[in-house]
Amino acid sequence: xxxxxxxxxxxxxxxxxxxxxxxxxxxxxxxxxxxxxxxxxxxxxxxxxxxxxxxxxxxxxxxxxxxxxxxxxxxxxxxxxxxxxxxxxxxxxxxxxxxxxxxxxxxxxxxxxxxxxxxxxxxxxxxxxxxxxxxxxxxxxxxxxxxxxxxxxxxxxxxxxxxxxxxxxxxxxxxxxxxxxxxxxxxxxxxxxxxxxxxxxx
Numbered sequence: 107x108x109x110x111x112x113x114x115x116x117x118x119x120x121x122x123x124x125x126x127x128x129x130x131x132x133x134x135x136x137x138x139x140x141x142x143x144x145x146x147x148x149x150x151x152x153x154x155x156x157x158x159x160x161x162x163x164x165x166x167x168x169x170x171x172x173x174x175x176x177x178x179x180x181x182x183x184x185x186x187x188x189x190x191x192x193x194x195x196x197x198x199x200x201x202x203x204x205x206x207x208x209x210x211x212x213x214x215x216x217x218x219x220x221x222x223x224x225x226x227x228x229x230x231x232x233x234x235x236x237x238x239x240x241x242x243x244x245x246x247x248x249x250x251x252x253x254x255x256x257x258x259x260x261x262x263x264x265x266x267x268x269x270x271x272x273x274x275x276x277x278x279x280x281x282x283x284x285x286x287x288x289x290x291x292x293x294x295x296x297x298x299x300x301x302x303x304x305x306x307x308x
Contacts, residue, residue, distance in 0.1 A: 109237065114131035119220070125205065128204075129142075134265070155178055157175055158187065161196075171188060239283045241286060241303065245299070248297065251275075263285065264280060
């Protein structure tokens, strides 16, 4: 088993007048990670570098990871961030490190240590929990019941990945497997159809 984030953190260190601001948060896909990188680029438009690493799934057996140096010398930023993620045993996570250059060059070794230390500080600050497998659920409901369902899904640590509006509302949800029974119990009395991947209940 491995850990995954339950919150978003931001930590900052300063080395030889350069500021390294590292953000860490939960992501479930490369697209989630890239969206967060773009969000931080917009938040820090004057930053010299916005470097990142992400890993989806089990750090000990992941085939979905990536990193980027964003203009730093090759291998001095993204790779140290990603190696720190692997070392932390945290999956489904992205770490983005924003650097403001302080005028003093750190050298390749100094950059590797700085990015690793900055990523480590963010990862250590994260609140984490043991990973729980997710299941795919579709909820069919009336328009009047949609807001109630959205609040319920959020309270069960689920994520709505799609919403379709026709004669009724169809919400596609990723839900922790451990929340499956509670979802069914919470919907008792509502005219909501629940479609799990392998069967249907209503």
